[in-house]
Amino acid sequence: MSASRPAARRELHLNAFLKPPGEFLAAWRHPDSVADAGVNIRHVVELARTAERARFDAIFFADLVGVPFADQEVLRRVSVVNDSFEPTTLLAALATATSHIGLIATASTTYTEPYHLARTFASLDHLSGGRIGWNLVTSLNDAEARNFGLDRHVDHEVRYERAAEFFDVVTGLWDSFDDDAFLHDQHGGLYFDETKLHWLDHQGRHFRVRGPLNIARPPQGRPVIVQAGSSDTGVSLAASVADVVFTHHPDLAGAQAFYADLKARAAAAGRDPDQVIVLPGLSVLVGATKAEAEDRLDRLSALLDPRVALADLAYWLGGVDLASHPLDGPLPELPLSNQSQSAQAHLLHRARDEGLTIRQLAAQLARDTRTITGTAQSIADHIEEWFTGRAADGFNVIFPYLPDPLDDFATQVIPELRRRGLFRTDYPGRTLRDTLGLPRPPSRWSSPHPATEGTSR
Numbered sequence: 001m002s003a004s005r006p007a008a009r010r011e012l013h014l015n016a017f018l019k020p021p022g023e024f025l026a027a028w029r030h031p032d033s034v035a036d037a038g039v040n041i042r043h044v045v046e047l048a049r050t051a052e053r054a055r056f057d058a059i060f061f062a063d064l065v066g067v068p069f070a071d072q073e074v075l076r077r078v079s080v081v082n083d084s085f086e087p088t089t090l091l092a093a094l095a096t097a098t099s100h101i102g103l104i105a106t107a108s109t110t111y112t113e114p115y116h117l118a119r120t121f122a123s124l125d126h127l128s129g130g131r132i133g134w135n136l137v138t139s140l141n142d143a144e145a146r147n148f149g150l151d152r153h154v155d156h157e158v159r160y161e162r163a164a165e166f167f168d169v170v171t172g173l174w175d176s177f178d179d180d181a182f183l184h185d186q187h188g189g190l191y192f193d194e195t196k197l198h199w200l201d202h203q204g205r206h207f208r209v210r211g212p213l214n215i216a217r218p219p220q221g222r223p224v225i226v227q228a229g230s231s232d233t234g235v236s237l238a239a240s241v242a243d244v245v246f247t248h249h250p251d252l253a254g255a256q257a258f259y260a261d262l263k264a265r266a267a268a269a270g271r272d273p274d275q276v277i278v279l280p281g282l283s284v285l286v287g288a289t290k291a292e293a294e295d296r297l298d299r300l301s302a303l304l305d306p307r308v309a310l311a312d313l314a315y316w317l318g319g320v321d322l323a324s325h326p327l328d329g330p331l332p333e334l335p336l337s338n339q340s341q342s343a344q345a346h347l348l349h350r351a352r353d354e355g356l357t358i359r360q361l362a363a364q365l366a367r368d369t370r371t372i373t374g375t376a377q378s379i380a381d382h383i384e385e386w387f388t389g390r391a392a393d394g395f396n397v398i399f400p401y402l403p404d405p406l407d408d409f410a411t412q413v414i415p416e417l418r419r420r421g422l423f424r425t426d427y428p429g430r431t432l433r434d435t436l437g438l439p440r441p442p443s444r445w446s447s448p449h450p451a452t453e454g455t456s457r
């Protein structure tokens with residue numbers, strides 16, 4: 001942390017996690033939801049505009065590059081993994097339908113090439129006037145690997161090693177042209193100043209990329225980098241590269257420990273910890289009373305087919321076969337997941353601590369016990385407690401179904417947060433970095449780096 005800079009007032013940040021039908025696997029079946037939400041652009045534009053009117057910092061779209069369930073009896077009962085817009089193309093549409101809100105898309109470092117990704121996100125940042133974020137993921141499962149010539153998902157450590165090099169290449173490509181490289185001199189016939197072009201000439205373990213990228217430096221210098229690693233390697237990557245960190249913690253103490261650890265690791269990596277924004281997930285259902293909100297959650301949970309609930313549990317445990325084990329018995333010993341190790345550990349702990357059978361654990365997951373139900377006041381209390389207690393710099397707000405729970409949050413919880421002086425009333429600028437209070441990163445070629453090697457030739 002810079003000693004000379006006066007301590008800035010901490011700002012609460014709110015990101016809306018928009019799975020268009022809602023987070024819950026059976027959300028598409030809810031009578032007040034939109035059944036084809038994943039491919040209904042009018043619906044998604046409405047969600048984005050609602051979030052913008054409420055002054056959310058950003059909206060975020062998750063992604064998988066495959067379909068995680070193989071059993072057709074399960075697959076045919078779920079919507080979001082089967083039938084959703086690809087997030088970067090979706091952001092292009094949303095960029096023209098909104099004016100200030102940040103737009104964050106997920107893209108994989110395991111199953112794409114850095115040149116493609118750098119180009120797509122640079123284009124999006126230009127299209128949106130600097131409102132783009134990239135959720136950098138290493139992908140999650142074998143089903144995705146099978147779409148890219150592999151039988152198994154790339155090993156956890158290897159994919160993080162590739163991710164770190166991928167990040168280096170992408171950010172290098174974004175710096176191909178200096179900010180003032182383009183002359184557009186129609187009279188003299190010079191389009192850009194060749195001394196302000198930098199060839200990357202990257203040669204590493206995973207990539208060989210000459211560059212330059214065929215587009216000007218993004219308006220934000222670098223789109224906002226989001227990361228959600230939870231393993232030791234994942235958290236290290238987040239601490240060294242992420243502007244925003246998504247995480248999941250059921251209890252305050254666990255969230256505070258994660259927050260302190262991440263900020264310490266960011267400082268150890270030579271970064272200002274205030275410039276790494278930690279957003280735990282917060283799944284919410286607002287009601288006039290707690291009982292009413294609970295009732296809404298119960299009615300939603302009842303829509304989930306038990307076969308889907310069990311398949312979802314097997315998926316989050318690391319793609320294991322639960323069918324060969326008695327459903328009314330305990331979880332079997334499981335190998336360490338090559339998918340999300342933190343999700344597996346969380347479920348194993350929950351089953352062990354509460355003595356749950358497989359069937360009970362699946363039912364709990366289906367009921368989504370992480371969802372906070374309550375009145376606008378009680379949800380604002382929760383947000384305030386976590387924010388002031390340094391468990392969070394804000395929240396990744398998750399909606400069990402859509403659009404009503406987003407409308408309720410926007411019209412009831414956000415005004416309550418404003419009454420408490422916790423949330424701003426307008427956007428402070430035009431870019432996502434402005435909204436998040438993050439500086440625009442200088443090019444890697446700007447002084448004090450001597451622009452000798454890798455520069456124009």
Ligand SMILES: Cc1cc2nc3c(=O)[nH]c(=O)nc-3n(C[C@H](O)[C@H](O)[C@H](O)COP(=O)(O)O)c2cc1C
Pocket residue numbers: 061062063064106136137138139140227228229230231232233234235246247248281339340341342343396
């Ligand atoms: C809020 C949130 C959103 C995530 N979105 C995605 C996603 O869209 N696609 C994906 O492949 N992984 C996603 N992940 C998974 C993370 O990228 C990461 O793999 C996971 O948290 C496990 O961490 P680890 O890989 O360090 O074990 C998400 C995680 C969180 C907490």
